[in-house]
């Protein structure tokens with residue numbers, strides 16, 4: 723993992739977007755695993771800007787949804803689905819046939835995870851995987867614990883993850899989500915890891931100890947040969 727310190731969120735968003743634009747120029751139909759949350763929003767806005775300049779840039783890119791809350795319907799404004807429609811799929815004109823997602827409304831969560839995993843087995847590995855950092859060191863919904871899971875799976879969410887978004891406390895108990903597993907993440911050809919904002923300092927310090935532990939799933943990224951980790955000054 724290469725740590726790339728940047729001044730602030732604006733710089734992080736711009737540099738990360740530029741790296742994706744470069745990759746998509748080299749491989750227009752790349753498979754892009756999209757995270758949600760505050761960390762990638764600015765980066766997606768820069769990608770949108772690039773799309774307004776060159777309408778062909780993202781016309782073949784394929785997108786896979788990284789994770790979804792299982793406790794609110796996908797139509798909910800706070801769902802990952804709604805986020806991606808608003809910040810990525812709509813702005814970049816990603817057509818439905820180039821977007822692959824699990825539908826948490828279907829309730830057969832294992833079948834949905836198996837379906838997305840089968841897609842990844844067939845079409846993968848992912849060319850680019852975007853990751854944010856949870857305050858407790860999680861990546862996607864791979865939460866700290868005794869062990870981590872390899873495939874797409876249903877994940878029980880940590881309290882700090884639920885508190886990240888007040889809408890989630892209105893849902894079912896225990897709160898859970900569906901997400902890509904560690905295998906899908908670590909098999910990605912390139913990972914763009916965004917660490918931004920004050921709430922990430924403790925997890926960032928743990929990562930920088932360079933000890934690989936399931937208590938901080940993000941530490942596994944040290945084992946990947948191509949991770950660009952952009953970290954802004956507030957997170958350090």
Ligand SMILES: O=C1O[C@H](COP(=O)(O)O)[C@@H](O)[C@H](O)[C@H]1O
Nearest residue numbers: 759760761854855856862863883
């Ligand atoms: O709970 C989550 O948090 C992380 C970080 O969120 P952010 O809003 O600080 O970017 C996110 O990357 C992850 O997918 C989600 O599970």
